[in-house]
Amino acid sequence: EAEVAQSPRYKITEKSQAVAFWCDPISGHATLYWYRQILGQGPELLVQFQDESVVDDSQLPKDRFSAERLKGVDSTLKIQPAELGDSAMYLCASSLEGPQREQYFGPGTRLTVT
Amino acid sequence: AQTVTQSQPEMSVQEAETVTLSCTYDTSESDYYLFWYKQPPSRQMILVIRQEAYKQQNATENRFSVNFQKAAKSFSLKISDSQLGDAAMYFCAYSLYGQNFVFGPGTRLSVLP
Numbered sequence: 001e002a003e004v005a006q007s008p009r010y011k012i013t014e015k016s017q018a019v020a021f022w023c024d025p026i027s028g029h030a031t032l033y034w035y036r037q038i039l040g041q042g043p044e045l046l047v048q049f050q051d052e053s054v055v056d057d058s059q060l061p062k063d064r065f066s067a068e069r070l071k072g073v074d075s076t077l078k079i080q081p082a083e084l085g086d087s088a089m090y091l092c093a094s095s096l097e098g099p100q101r102e103q104y105f106g107p108g109t110r111l112t113v114t
Numbered sequence: 115a116q117t118v119t120q121s122q123p124e125m126s127v128q129e130a131e132t133v134t135l136s137c138t139y140d141t142s143e144s145d146y147y148l149f150w151y152k153q154p155p156s157r158q159m160i161l162v163i164r165q166e167a168y169k170q171q172n173a174t175e176n177r178f179s180v181n182f183q184k185a186a187k188s189f190s191l192k193i194s195d196s197q198l199g200d201a202a203m204y205f206c207a208y209s210l211y212g213q214n215f216v217f218g219p220g221t222r223l224s225v226l227p
Contacts, residue, residue, distance in 0.1 A: 003158075033215070042118075042205050042217035043159075056213045091159070099212030100147050100166060105159040 002026045004106035006092050012112045018080035021109045025074070025094030033103060034067055034077050035091040043091055049075065050097070082113045116141045118208050118218035126224040127196045134181075135191045135221050137206030144168075146210050148182070148189045151217075153203040162204070165189065193223075201225045 005024040013019045025032050030051050035043035046065065048056040051072040060067065064083070069075040079086055089108045095101040117140045127133035139148070150162040165173045165182050172180050177197075181190045193200055206218040 031212075035217075040220075042207075042219050044217070045215045048213060048215070058214075093159075097212075099209060100164055101212070102161040102164070103151075107158055 004092055004094050004104055006090075006106040006109055008109055009107060010110050010112075012114060013082050015084055015113050016081040018078065019082050019111065020079075021077045021090050021092075021111075023075045023077070023092030023094075023106060025092070026104055028096070029094035029104070030072070030097045031095045031101070032069060032075050033091075033093040033095075034075070035093065037089040037091055037108070039088070046077070079111075082111075084113050087111055087113045116143075116208055116210070116214065116216050118206050118216050120204075120206055120218040120221050122221045123219070124222045124224070126226055127193070128226050129196055129198060131196055132192060132194045133196055133223065135193075135204050135206075135223065137189045137191070137218060139187050139189065139206070139208050139216075139218075141187070141208065141210070143210055146208060147212075148180075149207040149209070150178070150180070150189075150191045151205045151207060152200075153205065153220075154199075155202070159205070163191065196225050198225050198227065 032049045034046045037043045046060045047067045049069045067077045091108045092106045093103040095103045119138045146167045148165045153159040163175045177194045203220045208216045
């Protein structure tokens, strides 16, 4: 069964350092999402791509976060510089195009900033 | 901005019994989508059930059903014949035309043998 892949699974970094996360969606899924999930809370949408275009990045802290999906397939989320408050689980999800489509989530990357 | 509220941080149910998880949301839109997602411990989040706001009929998926009250902006999830594998975090989510996804804070469900 096809799955969303994410790497790394765990990342520890010092504050002020740069960190990057990678996501490979299910083949054929045009829509890709990045979420941040703080422990004990629900996921917060950071950015949504339709193919290679950003359709929603209203909650992305653009002074330090960036995301790209250059060829409309895999995606990278970057944080520079990392802050202590960025410690969280970063989830990637993908779906077929359409408003009611099911999102398939990856296992996430747990980031700890020290 | 749209908000999603889940007023029950934790719930428990006896195996084989029925439990209802609550969700309310705030929106000024008339056409939107609502979802329940399940996040088992240390496993990926998966979709449980979805509802389109313009459909009056409540969605049903096997043992899972919803009570969608559009005027009250309420979207509760009923789990019948609860099983040990139902133990998880449950998140209610809202979407407008496939964008602007907003998740609630979640309800942790425990299933007691």
